[in-house]
Amino acid sequence: MKKIIQQIFTPSQQQDIVAEAQRLVARQLDAASRRRFLRQGMTLGGLAMLTGCDISNNASVEKALNAISGQNDRVQLWLFGRDRLAPEYAESMITRPFPFNAFYGEEDIPQVDGETYRLKISGKALDKRSWSLTELYQMAQVSQVTRHICVEGWSAIGHWGGVRFADFLRLIGADLQAEYVSFKCADDYYTSIDMKTALHPQTLLALTYDGQVLPPKYGYPMRLRMPTKLGYKNPKHIQVIEITNIFPGGYWEDQGYNWFGGS
Ligand SMILES: Nc1nc2c(c(=O)[nH]1)N[C@H]1C(S)=C(S)[C@@H](COP(=O)(O)O)O[C@H]1N2
Numbered sequence: 001m002k003k004i005i006q007q008i009f010t011p012s013q014q015q016d017i018v019a020e021a022q023r024l025v026a027r028q029l030d031a032a033s034r035r036r037f038l039r040q041g042m043t044l045g046g047l048a049m050l051t052g053c054d055i056s057n058n059a060s061v062e063k064a065l066n067a068i069s070g071q072n073d074r075v076q077l078w079l080f081g082r083d084r085l086a087p088e089y090a091e092s093m094i095t096r097p098f099p100f101n102a103f104y105g106e107e108d109i110p111q112v113d114g115e116t117y118r119l120k121i122s123g124k125a126l127d128k129r130s131w132s133l134t135e136l137y138q139m140a141q142v143s144q145v146t147r148h149i150c151v152e153g154w155s156a157i158g159h160w161g162g163v164r165f166a167d168f169l170r171l172i173g174a175d176l177q178a179e180y181v182s183f184k185c186a187d188d189y190y191t192s193i194d195m196k197t198a199l200h201p202q203t204l205l206a207l208t209y210d211g212q213v214l215p216p217k218y219g220y221p222m223r224l225r226m227p228t229k230l231g232y233k234n235p236k237h238i239q240v241i242e243i244t245n246i247f248p249g250g251y252w253e254d255q256g257y258n259w260f261g262g263s
């Protein structure tokens, strides 16, 4: 566990997390026990024991802090500071095979026809032309090896390639002052993100997985990939992108998952 914590957080991030957790806990104690508590040195591992949570990845840290503080937006913002770059890994660390997950089993993965596929744009953008796959493949491509964290209790390192979402939003003249970007998928899944995350340099319209055309199970023909957000915020099989000021929610978010969903 200690090793995983060290892979995910720098020592100074670990100190910040512990300090903030200590402040949150101290607030709930009477004066005498608060003094005693604050005198104790504490590590992320100690915090894990205190909260009864296994803090082995960011998702569990979120759970642990939420156990102390409730859904505290300040904690979320501080923990998942949206300018922060997520760690990138060596290709040798890629998890093989990379897990599949969806709200259904592998037998129900949508089969999208790449020839007739058109990505639709709606809402606050100047150019609402639809996009063919060929046009998306022709844009400048980048790639990343990052960790995907699912709230169901697993995380895995994967290798995605595609178009920087910020480049795409600028190209279509999206209103970058708008609040949200929402995604509608071929399997009726939907989710949405804040504009700041949409413009984050590690947020990709992913077209490939591990150097190959994105396979159906990982979201063919195109998915959003964000190492700064939990798995359920990363929609697969995207058909429509909308730029909007009206809160769009999401498939899991509307059932109670945290909307911000930082990782
Ligand atoms: N269209 C769609 N996107 C989705 C989901 C889904 O059910 N449908 N599940 C989400 C969840 S909870 C996770 S963990 C990841 C899993 O992505 P993977 O299959 O590439 O591991 O996809 C996310 N995006």
Ligand SMILES: [Mo]
Binding pocket: 101, 149, 150, 151, 152, 231, 232
């Ligand atoms: Mo997930």
